[in-house]
Amino acid sequence: MGNCYVVVIDGLGVGAQEDAAEYGDEGENTLGHVCSQTGCRLPNLGKMGLGNIIPLASVPPEEKPLSAYGKMREVSAGKDSTTGHWELAGVQLEKPFPTYPNGFPNEVIEAFCREIGIEKVLCNRPYSGTEVIADYGKEHLETGYPIVYTSADSVFQVAAHEGVTPVEQLYEWCKQVRKKILTGEHGVGRVIARPFTGEPGGFERLSDRRHDFSLAPPEHNIINNLYNRGFKTYSIGKIIDLFAEKGFTQFRRTKTNAEGISQLLSLMSAAENSFVFVNLIDTDQKYGHRQDPEGFAECLQEIDRAIPAIVSKLKDDDLLILTGDHGNDPTSESTDHSREFVPLLVFPSSSVQAMNLGTRSTFSDVACTVADFFELEESYPGHSFLKE
Structure with missing residues (x-):
């Protein structure tokens, strides 16, 4: 052997x-x-x-x-x-794992907001990972609201600028939504933390600090x-x-x-x-x-x-x-x-x-x-x- x-x-x-x-x-x-x-x-x-x-x-x-x-x-x-x-x-x-071509239902988003103590999220629909920070990154910097999006895959992705939300805090948010919310009917395959950096017009994803939380x-x-x-x-x-x-x-x-x-x-x-x-x-x-x-x-x-x-x-x-x-x-x-x-x-x-x-x-x-x-x-x- x-x-x-x-x-x-x-x-x-x-x-x-x-x-x-x-x-x-x-x-x-x-x-x-x-x-x-x-x-x-x-x-x-x-x-x-x-x-x-x-x-x-x-x-x-x-x-x-x-x-x-x-x-x-x-x-x-x-x-x-x-x-x-x-x-x-x-x-x-x-x-198959559940997918959300029209974005996540209100009960999921509202539970996520309550869990991490925020009023709302940005986007909440299928989006390209690079385009979503280009389109919503400026509003995220101004409000602090995280960007939540999905794709054709069974994923709940949370993007946040490292200067607004420290990466470890972003990981903790994703751990909690994985453990407490995205189970059973809404048990997506992966919850993905997507930190990014940069300024409007030049945002860049920190791929090496991405973290997946699988079912x-x-x-x-x-x-x-x-x-x-x-x-x-x-x-x-x-x-x-x-x-x-x-x-x-x-x-x-x-x-x-x-x-x-x-x-x-x-x-x-x-x-x-x-x-x-x-x-x-x-x-x-x-x-x-x-x-x-x-x-x-x-x-x-x-x-x-x-x-x-x-x-x-x-x-x-x-x-x-x-x-x-x-x-x-x-x-x-x-x-x-x-x-x-x-x-x-x-x-x-x-x-x-x-x-x-x-x-x-x-x-x-x-x-x-x-x-x-x-x-x-x-x-x-x-x-x-x-x-x-």
Whole structure:
């Protein structure tokens, strides 16, 4: 038994799922469109088999790929990060987290105002995170009222200028609304603190001080089960937030993909019989939502350049799984996530049942595989792709 690494490239989809039209995402293809529009070269991921999963304009298929390859279907209702990561961990959701295309109802906003001792909030409707501070930031500075907004995802976001509301106070507000208000019927996937700085006309989000407060996942998931049986479990990036800080021996939040990759390489030098769950968020947060295919391509190339170093640190009995959590097509007219299949690369390929893993029926095949790797008896929906 060695270490199992699951690395999620956030927002990396490989084509619309069969039910994409129900989500308004018919025809979306994050990786396919990025490659065709930018000519993105990914030689190392290509050698692993990325170009074997779907046809890619700038990443040809490999005759003898180094990894087993395939794609996975999301069966949970939704297309957000929490839903995707939970399904990877073995939790499938029959109902989506609630969303608020018309803003949050009065009872939610009034309860929030009472809880933090204010008269009102600004905005309260779906909005771009950069545009909302540009449009409401000046009024926020003048009144002190926080900016509350949402998106197509199940999120309650609170933006406040660090000079008006200290960041720790903003975190406390979000903790309280998560704990006391946004539960049950209004149990959104995440409450997100969004501090910003600057002056009117030049406001800037403090992405490194953003903090997500997730709904706690069901207890039966691969992370909790590994942790409760004494295995070391590590989170790198925002994973810890998506699982409400539960089930991890140690976590390392990161500001950039470069930092996440550096933390992973450092941990790989010391980890033994451990599970390491990594999220590389820049593709989604910096480029997918901002409709920047060139930036998305450059971000993928940064990850591609790190692949040789990552593979070189793998021990003979280690397992590496590269995948995504949803799509976020930067060439789309929408700035939201997209309902897409996600890529699957498993290294070394000798560990799995077939070189071409096909289309997996659920993201939870990852949880089944991790359980199989660590010889756990717990079952999850789906099937392991390790050799028996």
